[in-house]
Amino acid sequence: MTPRALRTRWAMARLPRIARRIDDGSGEFADRKASVFTMGLSFPSPIGLAAGFDRRGRLLDCAHRLGLGAVEIGTLAVADGLPFLSRPIAGGVRCGVSIGKPRHVAWDAAEEAYLRALRALHAAADYLTLNPGRDCPSPARFAEVATAAAQLRDRLARHRLRPLPLVAKLPAHWLGGDAAHIVDVADAFVAAGVDGLLVSAEGLDARRNACAILHMVSEAVGPGVCVISVGGIDSVAEVQARLAAGATLVQVHRALLARDSSLLRALRRPIPTL
Ligand SMILES: Cc1cc2nc3c(=O)[nH]c(=O)nc-3n(C[C@H](O)[C@H](O)[C@H](O)COP(=O)(O)O)c2cc1C
16 A cells, blocks of 8 residues: 555544544534535535545545535546435535446447446436546546546436536646637637536646636636646645636645644634635
8 A cells, every 4th residue: 555545544544533523514514604506406515625636535524524525536437336325415515426437348349438427426416527547638528538428427417407517637738839729729628518527726836827727717717617626736825726717616735744733723614815
C-alpha cells in the first residue's frame, strides 16, 4: 500500500470519529452556510469531497457534520461491493458518483464501458461524474464518450423520480492552451450535453493559473452550467478565490488528509464571499 493510500485509510477512520464529536448540525446547517442550487439540485454547502477519498460512500452520513455539501464516491466502473446507500442523506448532502472504465478496456471501446458503469451506478447517485482517467487520448475523444453518456442519461432520466445531472472531469493538461482552446474544450462538453464541468487544477504550479482558467471556463459556459473546481484547495481563502473566479462548487481532497487540517476546522464556519 502506498503512503498516500495509507493516509487516506487513516483519514477515513478518523473523520467519522471527528464528526461524532461535533453536535448534529442538521437543521442548523442550512442557516450557517450558503446553500447552492445548481444542476437542479440543492447543495447544503459549496464544498464537496473529491473522488478517490471515500470510494464507497462510508462518509456520506457524517459529511454534513464535517461541513461538506457533497461526497463524490468512486471512481468506480461497476457497482460490485458498493454498500446500500441510504436516502435521504443526513443534512441534505449530495452523493456524486465518479464513473470510469476499467484500465484494460481500450479507448476504442470506451463508450460501452462508461455506459455500463452509468447503468450500474446511476441509482446510487445525485449526480454522475465522467472521469477520463489518466490515459484518455484527447478531450475530443472524451467528448464523444460524454455525448453517448448524455443520451443514455436522457433515456434513464425518464424513469427516475430525481434529476440525473452529468458532470465531465477536465484534467488540467487539457486546459493548458490559449483562451480560444480553453473555450473550445468547454464548449465541446456542453454541446455533448453535460450539466457540469469538473475543472481540475491538479498539477498546476500556480494557483493564479487555476483561477484564470476557471474564469475563462465559467465565462465561456455561462451560468446555466455548473463549474466545479478541484485541485490545490487547502484553505478558506482558496475556496473563496475559486468561487470568486467563477466556480459554482469546489472539491477538496489532500487538504483533508492532514492530521491537523485547518481547512477541516474551518469547514463548519460560514465561508464569507470575497
Ligand atoms: C489518493 C488519491 C486518489 C484519487 N483517486 C481519484 C479517483 O479515483 N478519481 C478521480 O476522479 N480523482 C481521484 N483523485 C484526484 C482527486 O479527486 C483530486 O482531483 C486531486 O487530488 C486534486 O485535489 P486536491 O489538490 O484537493 O488533492 C485522487 C487523488 C488522490 C490523492
